[in-house]
Amino acid sequence: MAITFQAPKGTRDFYPSDMAVRRYIEDIWRKVSIRHGFQEVDGPTFELLDLYKIKSGDEIVSQLFSFTDRGERKLALRPEFTPTLARMVAEKAAGLPRPIKWFSIPRCYRAEQPQKGRLREFIQWNVDFIGEASDRADRQCLAVCVDALLECGLTASDIRIGWNHRELLTKALTSTFVAPDRVSNAYYVLDRLQKYDLAARNALYQEQQCTPQEREHFESFARAFGVPGGNPVGIGDFAGNWPADVLKSIQVFELRLADTGLAELCRFDLSVVRGLAYYTGFVFEVMDAQGQNRAIAGGGRYDQLIEMFGGPAMPAVGFGMGDVVLEILLRERHKLPEKLMPVADVFVINALEDSAVADQLITQLRRSQWNAAHSVIIRPGLNVQTSYRGTRNIGKLLQEASGSGARIALILAPEEAGRGMLKLKNLADRSEMEIALSAVINRVHEILTK
Amino acid sequence: MAITFQAPKGTRDFYPSDMAVRRYIEDIWRKVSIRHGFQEVDGPTFELLDLYKIKSGDEIVSQLFSFTDRGERKLALRPEFTPTLARMVAEKAAGLPRPIKWFSIPRCYRAEQPQKGRLREFIQWNVDFIGEASDRADRQCLAVCVDALLECGLTASDIRIGWNHRELLTKALTSTFVAPDRVSNAYYVLDRLQKYDLAARNALYQEQQCTPQEREHFESFARAFGVPGGNPVGIGDFAGNWPADVLKSIQVFELRLADTGLAELCRFDLSVVRGLAYYTGFVFEVMDAQGQNRAIAGGGRYDQLIEMFGGPAMPAVGFGMGDVVLEILLRERHKLPEKLMPVADVFVINALEDSAVADQLITQLRRSQWNAAHSVIIRPGLNVQTSYRGTRNIGKLLQEASGSGARIALILAPEEAGRGMLKLKNLADRSEMEIALSAVINRVHEILTK
Numbered sequence: 001m002a003i004t005f006q007a008p009k010g011t012r013d014f015y016p017s018d019m020a021v022r023r024y025i026e027d028i029w030r031k032v033s034i035r036h037g038f039q040e041v042d043g044p045t046f047e048l049l050d051l052y053k054i055k056s057g058d059e060i061v062s063q064l065f066s067f068t069d070r071g072e073r074k075l076a077l078r079p080e081f082t083p084t085l086a087r088m089v090a091e092k093a094a095g096l097p098r099p100i101k102w103f104s105i106p107r108c109y110r111a112e113q114p115q116k117g118r119l120r121e122f123i124q125w126n127v128d129f130i131g132e133a134s135d136r137a138d139r140q141c142l143a144v145c146v147d148a149l150l151e152c153g154l155t156a157s158d159i160r161i162g163w164n165h166r167e168l169l170t171k172a173l174t175s176t177f178v179a180p181d182r183v184s185n186a187y188y189v190l191d192r193l194q195k196y197d198l199a200a201r202n203a204l205y206q207e208q209q210c211t212p213q214e215r216e217h218f219e220s221f222a223r224a225f226g227v228p229g230g231n232p233v234g235i236g237d238f239a240g241n242w243p244a245d246v247l248k249s250i251q252v253f254e255l256r257l258a259d260t261g262l263a264e265l266c267r268f269d270l271s272v273v274r275g276l277a278y279y280t281g282f283v284f285e286v287m288d289a290q291g292q293n294r295a296i297a298g299g300g301r302y303d304q305l306i307e308m309f310g311g312p313a314m315p316a317v318g319f320g321m322g323d324v325v326l327e328i329l330l331r332e333r334h335k336l337p338e339k340l341m342p343v344a345d346v347f348v349i350n351a352l353e354d355s356a357v358a359d360q361l362i363t364q365l366r367r368s369q370w371n372a373a374h375s376v377i378i379r380p381g382l383n384v385q386t387s388y389r390g391t392r393n394i395g396k397l398l399q400e401a402s403g404s405g406a407r408i409a410l411i412l413a414p415e416e417a418g419r420g421m422l423k424l425k426n427l428a429d430r431s432e433m434e435i436a437l438s439a440v441i442n443r444v445h446e447i448l449t450k
Numbered sequence: 451m452a453i454t455f456q457a458p459k460g461t462r463d464f465y466p467s468d469m470a471v472r473r474y475i476e477d478i479w480r481k482v483s484i485r486h487g488f489q490e491v492d493g494p495t496f497e498l499l500d501l502y503k504i505k506s507g508d509e510i511v512s513q514l515f516s517f518t519d520r521g522e523r524k525l526a527l528r529p530e531f532t533p534t535l536a537r538m539v540a541e542k543a544a545g546l547p548r549p550i551k552w553f554s555i556p557r558c559y560r561a562e563q564p565q566k567g568r569l570r571e572f573i574q575w576n577v578d579f580i581g582e583a584s585d586r587a588d589r590q591c592l593a594v595c596v597d598a599l600l601e602c603g604l605t606a607s608d609i610r611i612g613w614n615h616r617e618l619l620t621k622a623l624t625s626t627f628v629a630p631d632r633v634s635n636a637y638y639v640l641d642r643l644q645k646y647d648l649a650a651r652n653a654l655y656q657e658q659q660c661t662p663q664e665r666e667h668f669e670s671f672a673r674a675f676g677v678p679g680g681n682p683v684g685i686g687d688f689a690g691n692w693p694a695d696v697l698k699s700i701q702v703f704e705l706r707l708a709d710t711g712l713a714e715l716c717r718f719d720l721s722v723v724r725g726l727a728y729y730t731g732f733v734f735e736v737m738d739a740q741g742q743n744r745a746i747a748g749g750g751r752y753d754q755l756i757e758m759f760g761g762p763a764m765p766a767v768g769f770g771m772g773d774v775v776l777e778i779l780l781r782e783r784h785k786l787p788e789k790l791m792p793v794a795d796v797f798v799i800n801a802l803e804d805s806a807v808a809d810q811l812i813t814q815l816r817r818s819q820w821n822a823a824h825s826v827i828i829r830p831g832l833n834v835q836t837s838y839r840g841t842r843n844i845g846k847l848l849q850e851a852s853g854s855g856a857r858i859a860l861i862l863a864p865e866e867a868g869r870g871m872l873k874l875k876n877l878a879d880r881s882e883m884e885i886a887l888s889a890v891i892n893r894v895h896e897i898l899t900k
Contacts, residue, residue, distance in 0.1 A: 004540065005500075005537045005760070007497075008498060009519070011495075013491075013534075013538050014493065019490045023490065034833055035832060037836075039466035040470075041469055044457050045495065045557060047458060048455060051455050065519070066517065069515070071459070075515075077495075084463075088465065090454065099838050107557075134838075255806075256805070260809045260812075261814075342484045342489075344487065356705075356706075359589075363710050366593075367600075381481070381482070381597075384485065386487075388586065390584075
């Protein structure tokens, strides 16, 4: 008895209709990246295990799928692209034209328990702008992200983008209630406030040895932050105590976001802190405006990372967007186009006894972009389909032709073929005409380009 | 001191120019598959280790990168796509429309010693036609393969395709010198004749317990086969002894190949046996016509495989083509287009003190396909680039604009901007004009669509 197998836990099979959705999303990512002047890169699917410890420490190892090669080197499937990016930049930094504007669409892997929106294998769009320290690069990254979301049909009622700035926030914190040597503790706490209830927060304060004054301030943040996905948290109550230059910088950045067409979706949001320790300035997060799903994308400035991987000191900003949550959101909001699968241009119906003429015709149609003699041909090779049912019943074959999505059916039948002719049926308007075999390619292209 | 890392042995980093080549090849594979009516699919990058033993036995395990997940399940990175394909078909066979015409472009992995044309990580195009037993499906697969190679610019002086047919060959062998119970031994020997010298062949005959009569026949094959990549081996000397119906079938298939436009590149070739045990009928191999590289692609009919994976009995035929050897060949024969990287449409030069106007303009140009009010706009969002050099020297910025490949430079300078105008420079013909900021989007699209 044959054993039946399934896809491993946390992975996906992409049947044609699933693949069409994946291609739709990937094509938008690629198209938008390119029109913003980013160039595509990729790296190996696995790296030396140690590469992943540089940024994330030893704790990352338990979340990796790791293995050894024949040379007993320890390798791991990539959980994210940033370490590969940093390695690639560090390796060739001297020879790369600046600024470096790269994007990639790698498959990534996490050895975690699968949940809604979080799988063991997923695809993550990465956009990184390296070598430019100004906030123009921050806004450029944000603009690519927003354009892709708009291109997917998402609007302000679907998504909300919160931004923050670690450098500005650090200034505000240290000028109000956080001692300079307590900044990293403060970020550790801030990142958790929204997810923890009061008891958990108290334990957190204890663990981080917070002063009574710190506790008091964090609790006022916690009240403002509310629950994840709630309203954006402006400076509001805190503004009175914040340094004027910090407030001014936030205001200027908001104005510039408006110039870049981003004001409608993006708001300063104090609750967006981003957990990762390596962010150094601007940070942002794309959230479900209805608060039901995990974060859709997130990123920020990481000016010290390239150096950590052995490269020169290079400012950098970037973000990642996974396919899993985005696809869930697009399905929930009915934003996926109905017809994503490629359809046939032409369906050839062969009611002749022999396949020779049909085979020749199909081949010519599929290769027809190479026919340079006919200046009317402006479309590349046609998508041509035919039946494998072994029937010569034209009625049944016309049904199959309609199902293929083709706009044109070409019918090879004995009577017409004897006169060097065939029947062309326009499946859109149901009109029919008889046309010479020798003229069919041009006629088909004319109809399709109308 | 920072440690520097490199890509793991046998894997590749894809910097922008490498990625452009990869995309060029993948796009041709995808485009050609679709116009032949195949639908794209994909599966997980890793499967349960046992899945790979079904087709290839326990020996495959040493060639796999394998690991365990948290549930102690044994997993392996896919060395090829066929087991995933067979699993996916077997799992949903009842619900899939027939015939099943699928293609995929997966990354695959082999834990082998890397060599020229053979890496540990590679990309393999797979095309499979399932549910159709006739030789129309065989030719359909061959036609997709040939069309992709033609689309890459390869000709009969670059590649040669040999085909053979296991069922016909088995008939010929058993009607001449091979006993029915010795057929699999005969294939084992035939597959190795071309690669072995006389001493190795003698050892092979001994190992396979060949009769003197078998040895004699195999030696005459070996003389005909010559060296790998030599001339195609027709039936020639053997024809006299072969059954008439076998000879007739070969002749008929050759005629049909001509109808499908494949005669120029494809020849019956007795030396193409294909090592894998699971082929049941038609087999073919694409070779470097100058004999320098490994096989470029290969495949054939495997009518029993779906059943081995727990599915219903379903005839099937397919082939695989890797990216590594193809890319080597395209480079060696100078067939890669010179310009593969996407280039800018428009380069915006900002010589104003403030970035607001430039930012607005860039955003409008990139999103300009959403501006439905202007019917002249037929191109989607433009590829717009700008400088990050922090200079307002127009001469230097024009140099950068030329380097970007853009056809148009838009120059924002104080004098013109004060009058609501900007300068448009056509970088192709060096002409310049002044135009109103409000009219620029239409004008740019007009120039680009000329």
